[in-house]
Amino acid sequence: MLDTVSAPSPVPSEIFALxxxxxxxxxxxxxLRYFLPLRAxxxxxxxxxxxxxxxxxxxxxxxxxxxxxxxRTEDAATRGIWLPDRVLLVSWRITYxxxxxxxxFILPILAEYSDAGHREPYAKLMYxxxxxxxxxxIVLGASCIGLISIFVTYGFSFSSLKDVVMALAYCWGLIFVIYLMGHGLVSIPRQLFRNANLNGRLRRLQSHAPALYEKMEDSLLKLEDVEAQVAELKRRKIGSARDFDDWIEELAELAGIPDSGLAPPSDPALGAQVRAIPTVITEQYMATLARELIRARHARSRYVIEWNRLVQEAAETKAVLDSATSKKLEIGEANPESSPWSRTTILTPYTRYLLHYHVMPYVRIFLGSVLSLASVSIIWSEIFKVFGQRFSISIIRFTVVHHWVDSKPQVGFGGQVVSTLWILYMxxxxxxxxxxxxxWRGRALTRRNTxxxxxxxxxxxxxxxxxxxxxNFVTLLSEDIYTKTTFYQFxxxxxxxxxxxxxxxxxxxxFILLPVFATLFGMYGRVRRFLGFGLVITDDDEEEGEPGRRSYAAAGSWREGRDLIDRDLSGHSLSRRRDEARPRAAGAGQGRSAPVLSIPPARGGGASPVRSPVRGGGAAAxxxxxxxxAWEEPTEDENFFQLLGHRMKNTVDTFESPRWLQEIGEGVRKPKWMGGSDGNEGGSGGGGGGRPSDFRRWFGGGNDEGRVRL
Structure with a gap:
């Protein structure tokens, strides 16, 4: 009776859990509110x-x-949040x-339902x-072998079927978890270390700008093509198009096409291609067109937002670098799309300079070091998990289990906090x-417009x-701990x-070592180049773990990106002028197909001279x-050996032969039968002002023709 009275009550833990x-x-x-418009x-x-x-x-x-x-521990002061076994079992069943x-079932069906393009709910569901x-x-065919083996060994029953389904689902998910987690355990600390170098961060943003700008322009062209098809379909008022008048009007309203329609393309060939719509309009064609229009609109919005974010980050990074001379950091005009916290100005320009230029790089280095140790601990525990039960070499186990009573491990409140941090990082x-x-087939998360x-x-x-x-995290602990949990029993x-x-x-x-080494040593870039998808080495390869392998094309790409960013900040971007002209051409307040987010103004002077973005043969140019x-303006983030190699190569390329080597042979005259003369005319040397010697003249070929006559 005394034990029953002194037993701890789970009510405080239940309140905390609630x-x-x-x-x-x-x-x-x-x-949800960040990525989706809740009301719409x-x-x-x-x-x-x-x-x-x-x-x-x-x-x-x-x-x-x-x-x-x-x-749980026996000490009430260190005891963590705990719940009765029955409550935990019901919670695990509902959650799982x-x-x-x-x-x-639910999410895959709704995903294709939302992307069907059809107008009626029944047609969307069937699609x-x-x-x-x-x-x-495919999933059922892949799991048939496991189902048959289990049924033959243990017999067919509903319980065995449920067990096989749960085990196969876990194994299928574990494959993706190990790959994705191994990639992230390297990329997260490495990104913090690289962002600590402001020059390198600005250079990477500028290097990514040309490719992102080209994707944004391509998405605009794709959207214009689809909108032109909708406009041409709207102008067709005869035949089978009459059966879909309401649907066509909905697509035209979605595309922002006014009642007068869009003007025909200036290029006749492009106009003929755009107007190549079928003679007979079917429901399948309308659904495909609606699906293409929705995808094109979201792709355009995605690249516009990514470009605006890149421009803003580049402008902020450049402002931090420029503040090194004035010792003041002015934030300028706030971006309306930024968060309220970023629009709040509390610090003075000098303290802001100290924070962003001196403090934040060391903070990133410190966080990167801590997360690197955490990544090493997780990888170590994953590799030696099979031996950890006997030799106790799991690092995660020692950080979670803080109490031992008669060689019995106990997890208190501190262990709960540490385990929560481990799971969150994983x-x-x-x-x-x-x-x-x-x-992932072009899928992306876009702010407020995913x-x-x-x-x-x-x-x-x-x-x-x-x-x-x-x-997987639970199994990294001691077997004496996780085998007693309700999660293991379930x-x-x-x-x-x-x-x-x-x-x-x-x-x-x-096998977590495979994605870890692939990310750490840049195996993705090597595979791309081996398969022919990346013949030119750019800064992307450096991000994948190949520092030192930088081509001249990468040096040109960041300069082109710098010009594109400066031009956009100064308000002379081609895409911005096009977006401003579209509403005027379509009508008052109509024709805008994608949100045009505001871009912060330039923090410096005027924009530098720019080059137009190069398509197709841009890498060769x-x-x-x-x-x-590369000779006039070396990159700033090169190490000593890279800089020395650049200088040696440029020296060899611009090497000129000495004077004594050029004058060899000036005193030797060719005989007349070889086409020479006693005077300067037809002389063989570099002096005398005559044409240089060419062995092709021996066979009757002239220097200007470049041919050899036999």
Whole structure:
């Protein structure tokens, strides 16, 4: 009876968990508000995306609570947040199966539904089901071998089917988690170290500017082509187009085309290509056109926002560098699209200069060093996890377990905080890699204007990777700890049900070394060049771990990017003039197809002379003039050996033979039968003012013709 009275009450922990859940919900709503317009987004889109973000965050909160509940300390002062076993089991069941349903069924169907292009909901649903049927067939075919082997060994039952599905889903997610996390564990600290060098940061922004500017211009041309097709379709009032009058009007309104339509293209060939619409208009054609229009609008908005952000970052970095002379940093006019915190001016120009020029680089170096140690600890723990149970060499285990009672590990409140930080960093490494690796069919997250299909896809990846990543973290601890958790009783026993699943869970994380080395030593750039996708080495290869391999084309690209940024800051950008002319040409306030965000004004004087962006043969043109530029203006972030190599190459290229070597042979005259004479005419040397000797004259060929006659 005394033990029952003195038993700790879970009410304070339950209140804390409830408040933490409310806070996590608020954070998920803020994330949604940052990437999507909440008022314009349908509710049946917002709710699944919200849960796809909220549930992984709840898992990050639930894992430390589960650790402390299964191995809580006996001291009330160090005891962490804990919950009863039944509450934890119900929480894990709800969280896991909601995440599973969102990942494999709800989000993929809604993603294709939003990208269908059809007008009627039934047609959208049929398009989505047909598109996902191929995906489900591939997944089912890949899992048939595992299903058959389990059924033959353990018999067919609903319980065995559920166990196989959960184990296969975990293994499939673990493959992506290890790859993405390995990439992020290297890229996040390296980005902090590189941003600490202001000169290098500005040079990288300028090097990325030409490619991004060209993508923005290409997206504009693509959008104009699609809008021209919609305008031509709107002018057609006969035949099968009459059956889709309302649909065409909706597309024209979406494209911002006025009632008078767009003016025909100035180029006749382009006009003929744009007007190449089918004679018979079908529903499939209308759906394809609507899908292309929506994608083109979002692509245009994406590149405009990325370009504005790059220009703003370059302007701010240049302002910090320029403040070294005046010891004052003026922020200038605030960007209306920036956050309220960035528009707030608290510091004086001098203190702002001290903060951004002297303090922030060291802060980035310090954070990069801390995160580098964290990355090394995670990689070490992943590699030696299979040996850590016996030799106790897991670094994460020692940072989480702070209390030992009779060789029994216990997790207190401090261990819960540390485990939360570990999981957050592992999630950040994996989720950051999703946005950095550009292999996702042009999908991107755009502030306040993310396409619905992209939002569904990214939220699906977040939900898919949360459970494998959390359980992978739990297995990095001691076996005496994680085998007692409710998470292991719910999912871990199913994974360890067969020897194959257990060894896969322990051995596969060793392959984290592949993405780590690939990112650290620039293997992606080497593979691209080997396959022919990157013949010219640019600063992108340097970002992938190849410092020192910089071509003259890279030196020309950053100069071109610098000119493009200066021209945009001065207000003379071609895209800006085009965007300002489109509303005037289309009508008052109409015809703007994409949001034109404001760009901060130039912080210095006038813009420097610029070159027009080069398309197609731009790399060759930059290589042609790069040798002179590299000699006149060496790059600032080169090390000693790179600078010495540049100087030696330029010296050899501009080497002139000495006078004594040029005068050899001036005193030797050719005989007349070889075409020579006693005078200066036809002399062989460099002196005398005669034409230089050419062996082709022996065979009857002239110097000017350049031919040899036999």
């Amino acid at each position: 408040v933490a859940t409310i806070v996590v919900s608020g954070v998920a709503l803020l994330i 987004t349908p509710a049946f889109y917002l709710v699944p995306i919200f849960f796809a973000i909220f549930l992984p965050a709840a898992i990050v909160l639930l894992v430390p609570i589960d650790l402390s509940s299964s191995a 199966w909601l995440t599973f349903a969102l990942t494999w 989505s089901l047909r598109s996902n049927a191929q995906y489900y067939a 999630c950040a490494a994996a989720f950051t890699s999703i946005t950095e690796v550009k292999v 396409a619905y299909e992209s939002a569904f896809w990214y939220s699906q990846q977040v939900a898919k990777l949360s459970v494998p990543l959390s359980y 999912l871990g026993k199913i994974i360890d049900f067969t020897p194959l699943g257990r060894w896969f869970d322990f051995l596969f994380p060793i 930059r290589r042609a003039g790069s040798s002179r530029d």
